Amino acid sequence: MATSMVKIESVRKRFGPVEVLKGVSLDVPAGAVVCVVGPSGSGKSTLLRCVNRLETIDAGRVWVDGALMGFTEKGGRLHLLRPDELCRQRQEIGMVFQRFHLFPHMTALENVMEGPCTVRRVPKAAAASKARELLDRVGLADRAGAYPRQLSGGQQQRVAIARSLAMNPKLMLFDEPTSALDPELVQEVLQVMRDLAASGMTMIVVTHEMGFAREAGDHLVFIDDGVIVEEGPPREVLSRPRHERTRAFLGQVL
Amino acid sequence: MTELPIEAVKPSRPGRLAAAALAALAMAWLAYTVIVNPNLHWDVIAAFLLDGRIIGGLWVTIALTVLSMVIGVGLGMVAAVMQLSDSPVLRGAAGLYTWFFRGTPLLVQLIFWFNIGLVFPEIGIGVPFGGPMFLQWPANELITPFTAALLGLTINEGAYMAEIVRAGIRSVDPGQREAAESLGMTHRQILRRVVLPQAMRVIIPPTGNQFISMLKTTSMVSVISGAELLTVSQRIYLDNFEVIALLVVASAWYLLFTSVATVGQRFLEKRFSRGH
Numbered sequence: 001m002a003t004s005m006v007k008i009e010s011v012r013k014r015f016g017p018v019e020v021l022k023g024v025s026l027d028v029p030a031g032a033v034v035c036v037v038g039p040s041g042s043g044k045s046t047l048l049r050c051v052n053r054l055e056t057i058d059a060g061r062v063w064v065d066g067a068l069m070g071f072t073e074k075g076g077r078l079h080l081l082r083p084d085e086l087c088r089q090r091q092e093i094g095m096v097f098q099r100f101h102l103f104p105h106m107t108a109l110e111n112v113m114e115g116p117c118t119v120r121r122v123p124k125a126a127a128a129s130k131a132r133e134l135l136d137r138v139g140l141a142d143r144a145g146a147y148p149r150q151l152s153g154g155q156q157q158r159v160a161i162a163r164s165l166a167m168n169p170k171l172m173l174f175d176e177p178t179s180a181l182d183p184e185l186v187q188e189v190l191q192v193m194r195d196l197a198a199s200g201m202t203m204i205v206v207t208h209e210m211g212f213a214r215e216a217g218d219h220l221v222f223i224d225d226g227v228i229v230e231e232g233p234p235r236e237v238l239s240r241p242r243h244e245r246t247r248a249f250l251g252q253v254l
Numbered sequence: 255m256t257e258l259p260i261e262a263v264k265p266s267r268p269g270r271l272a273a274a275a276l277a278a279l280a281m282a283w284l285a286y287t288v289i290v291n292p293n294l295h296w297d298v299i300a301a302f303l304l305d306g307r308i309i310g311g312l313w314v315t316i317a318l319t320v321l322s323m324v325i326g327v328g329l330g331m332v333a334a335v336m337q338l339s340d341s342p343v344l345r346g347a348a349g350l351y352t353w354f355f356r357g358t359p360l361l362v363q364l365i366f367w368f369n370i371g372l373v374f375p376e377i378g379i380g381v382p383f384g385g386p387m388f389l390q391w392p393a394n395e396l397i398t399p400f401t402a403a404l405l406g407l408t409i410n411e412g413a414y415m416a417e418i419v420r421a422g423i424r425s426v427d428p429g430q431r432e433a434a435e436s437l438g439m440t441h442r443q444i445l446r447r448v449v450l451p452q453a454m455r456v457i458i459p460p461t462g463n464q465f466i467s468m469l470k471t472t473s474m475v476s477v478i479s480g481a482e483l484l485t486v487s488q489r490i491y492l493d494n495f496e497v498i499a500l501l502v503v504a505s506a507w508y509l510l511f512t513s514v515a516t517v518g519q520r521f522l523e524k525r526f527s528r529g530h
Contacts, residue, residue: 054432084440091438101433105451115437118447160433167437 004063005030005171005202006051011060013046020046022226023060028204028219030065030170033197035213035234036206038223039249044206047223048173051204052093053086064093065170091119094164098176100156102148108135108159109144115167127166134162138192154185158192165196172196174205190216210254214238222246298499302490303506311486312507314400318472318482322407323465329408330415335445337420348416355413361474363410368402368478403475403482411468418460422453454526462519466512473508483507 006028013021020043028034036044049055051062053070062069069089071078081089102111112131116122122130135141138158148156157177164172174193178186190212197203197216207213213220213234220234222241230237230246238254241247288294302308336348355363370377371393378390397405426449434444473484487500 052436054435087435087438087440089438090436093436095433095436097429097433099429101427101429103430103433103448103452114447115439118443119438163433164436173436 003030003066004028005032005065006204007061007063008047008051009061009063011047011050011062012058013043013050013055014058020226021050021057024223024226024228025060026221026228026231028171028202030202031200032218033201033203033205033216034219034221035217036204036221036223037208037210037213037249037253038229042223043226044223045175048095048175048204048206051171051173052090052095054095064089087119091115091167092170094161094167094169094172096157096160096164096172096174096177098179100148100153100160100180102156102160102163104148107145107147108140108151108162111148111159112162112166115163119167131162131166134165135159137165137195138162139188152185153181154188157181157189161189161192161196170202172201172203174203174207176206176208178207178209208253210238210250222249224249293498294502295496295499298494298496299502299506302496302500302503305490305503307486307490308483308503308507311481311483314480314482315469315472315507316511318400318403318407318475318480319465319468321404322411322472323468325404325408326411326464327415327419327461329412330417330419333412333416334419334423337416338423352413352416355410356417360406360410360471361477364403364406364474364478367405368397368399370397370402399475399478399480402478403472403480407468407472407475411464414464415461418457418464419453422455422457423449425456426452451526455523458522458526459519462515462522466515466519469511469515470508473504 004027006026008024008026011021011024012019024043024047026034026047036047038044046055050057051064051069053062056070067089070081070086072081072085073079102108103114106114109128109131112134113124113127116127116130117124132141132144135144138161140155140158140162143151143155143159146155148159151159161177177193178189181189186209190209193203193205193212194216205212205217217234219231220237221231222229222237222243222245224245230241230243237246238250241250333348333351336344337352339345375393376387376390377393377396378387380387380390430448430452431444434448439447472480472482475482476485476488479485483504487504491497491500
């Protein structure tokens, strides 16, 4: 576990007058599950989106699997990557969104096939059988032909996870994957994520599910007001928070 | 369990009944005056409905409608994508295009294209800004009523379609683009596979309206003698003075075409609302 899958160094991000990330550094070892918690507006989703460059950063560096995200360094200067080079970097990073964002004009199966077929030019038949395998893995083998709006929120989110996994990512980003779900649907999604964690996937999970963080997480990060206030093993941080802000936040959510 | 069927008596609606009777009466009277009117020359209408010249004009109308719509939609998509681009030059060029062609009357544009030879007597392919020409033709040979009509209708349609396509693209949830980006899709792939198919749901209904309206708008080409349905009808009635009869013939065909197009539009709308 010595090599880091993600290395975030002194990242700053500003939206207009508001600085959302004020110098955040984080190391995610390969195979680790890092949970990021914090009040809304603390910058935790923004941090996640900076990892696959859905957001550009104003300062700092992000490396994924040793490669600098978004830039190459030539002759001591940073050069912005060409769009196709950035796309290649993103292919290796799966992302799951709070509001699923499945493609509504495609069936569950077509959603899962889309990445491999369009991006990797995998033949249709091969992509379809891989997609069926993945849908089976998230427990939705029988809903392959359903359109997203015919699926419950929990089912949609599981299809979204399968869609990301279809690209064989080496890293998975989860942006509040259960926050838009009805309470009774949360567990089915968390179970899929637990299985994924157990299979050795490197995961960064922005979440409000402290139970998941405690059981499945290797590392817990508490962000508030754009800085990492406290981090450590989940059980330790959750049961013995050292900082007043962490205590106040956990007091509200636990 | 007891069945409780409902066989309720409807309340009487005297006002609606009276209005319906009045409308029926008005329609009957209108039909009567039309049918018994000796000046309408039903026999002439029947004789010219399938006249060879009329059918020829029909084909020109269809060709103009289909060609200008197809090219216009393509032009509109290009202009819309340009307008949503990050480059201010591309945005400006597309904005200027839609501003100019939506801001001037189509009738004026048609006459302008027909007379383009007055401004550019020679049209050709060569090095721009006064460089050597490889191929050139006199404008008067190149610009027939048909090509002028096609130019005018297409370029005008493209400007309107640009707005329709742009609205369609903007209607797609930005999360869709992000999800596609996170899969590693390129801009072009996202546009083609994710954004446009969803934008179609918003683009199709107004495009259908544009198509139906284009069927009728082609009649404007008669000012440059475009050989379409209205022009040939006019040529015939200038000969035999059966003005009304030939206008009825032309209207009947326009009605038929717009009705068929309306059915096609419904079908397309259903096709593109998959998953909704």
